[in-house]
Amino acid sequence: MMKIEAIIQPSRFESVKDALREIGIEGMTVTEVRGHGRQKGHTEVYRGREYTVDLLPKIKLEMVLPDALVSRAVDTIQKTAKTGKIGDGKIFLSRVEEAIRIRNEERGENAL
């Protein structure tokens, strides 16, 4: 089992979600986050005082998948979330030790 953590542009989220559904992946956790890699922020001015805002809004997708589905999911996310500009985001993969379904205590890949 692998965990996919993808930080993407908010404007690409709906397309990514739809594309994942098309390949049979529906379960995910979505959070609104702020951050930046190399992308520059912007300046705001309030009554003459300037503020540099360099924490930019992004969407973080998290999902745990059986090994067999991982590479197709990563491909889909990467192709759909891409705009070609700095700020598109990143995908991280990590191994997951165990998964348990709360409703009926199923374990392992059956729980996913």
Next chain:
Amino acid sequence: MKVAGRKCCLSLLLAVLAILLAAVPLVAQQAPAPAATSPASASSDSTKAITDKLAQLDKDVKAAQSAGDNAWMLVSAALVLMMTGPGLALFYGGLVRQKNTLAIMMQSFALMALITVLWALVGYSLCFGGNGPVIGGFEHAFLRGVGAEPNPDYAGTIPQATFMVYQLMFAIITPALITGATAERMKFSGTILFMILWFLFVYAPLAHMVWGKGGFLNASLGGKFPCLDFAGGTVVHISSGVSALVCALYMGKRVGYPKQPMPPHSLVLSFIGACLLWVGWFGFNAGSALAASSLATSAFVATHFATAAAALGWSGAEWLKNGRASALGAISGAVAGLVAITPASGFVGPMPALVIGLVAGVVCYLMVTKVKAMFGYDDALDAFGVHGAGGTIGALLTGVFAQQIINPIFGAGKPTGGLDGHWGQVGNQLVGVLMAWGLAIVGTLVILKIVDVVIGIRVPEEHEVEGLDVTQHGEEAYNLET
């Protein structure tokens, strides 16, 4: 129904007969007099009838005028209250950080309640009673003698109670403006004590001096240095704006100022507040005519024009400097214009109003962006930059632009301000301005010291960092998580 019933009917019948008999002479008296009189007394009878009729018409016309005046004044009083709540509460509320939203709104609301009670007990009397040069008296304490009868010294066509309640709304908003400078760091208990003392010892004397009978700055009731202040440029804006600066300097900067970013948490709230201020201000300025008259119209128009010009002035200056016009700049400009036109509104024409607005918009923009940064004081919500500076500009320009054709305040045919050739009026305005500055500075310093010793002015640093809503009031403004 036998015997008792018949006795009943009989007595009823007798009673009705008695009433009818008594009514006959009454009816006879109302019949027109017979013609058995001499010709001379007949014509004096008809003259008397005409004079009586005219007297009745005169009373009816006055009653109609009073009704119109009173209706307008009651609406104006409501509009001015709306300026504090929710106008100012929202305007300031949106400008502070989220963790301090309720605290600043609570300060305005508390004043709506507190000043009202003080006014009823003793405030109205101190401001508008007596005829001393500096302060009123106690003859209207507990609002004794303040009822349906007009007070001809102030407003001869409306009940004195209307005048009283209208003026109350000014007494409420003035101290509320000061909270803009002390925002995000002043103790609520300290605020309450400060406001009680400030109202009694700074606002009341100034209001009496400018608007009260015998007040030495009063322009219409024979003051020594007649200062033209139609709706409160000195009494409301200079006093609160300068006091705000004194408070900001005394209290010191907020933790993290100026390095830490502290942008407004909701300009939407501020926008709504500013628009409510604009609309409410018609009650503030046009209502100061104290009648539903052409002077009220003139003040209404001047107010509106100055505000528009000021918004454009501030936005224009910002566009030139930053390349963009901001929403905060536009609404701040509008407020600056409203402040500046306040003393002038019932004395200047529409074109001068545009000029006053434009000047205020640009100058207040510079005060808030350049001067504040230059001196480094933390006037958190620019109470001094907008009200102190705008009020001073407006008061001085009133002396320049006042015209007798708009308002012959010094008497028919007497010149009013510079445009009439009476440039000395600018000097009188300066006296009023200096008086207001002086009283505000000295009074506020003394009061701050007293309050600091008795209760304390500033919250501890950890409370300031955590936020006043939670630490002063035990609440959060937004509980948005499901």
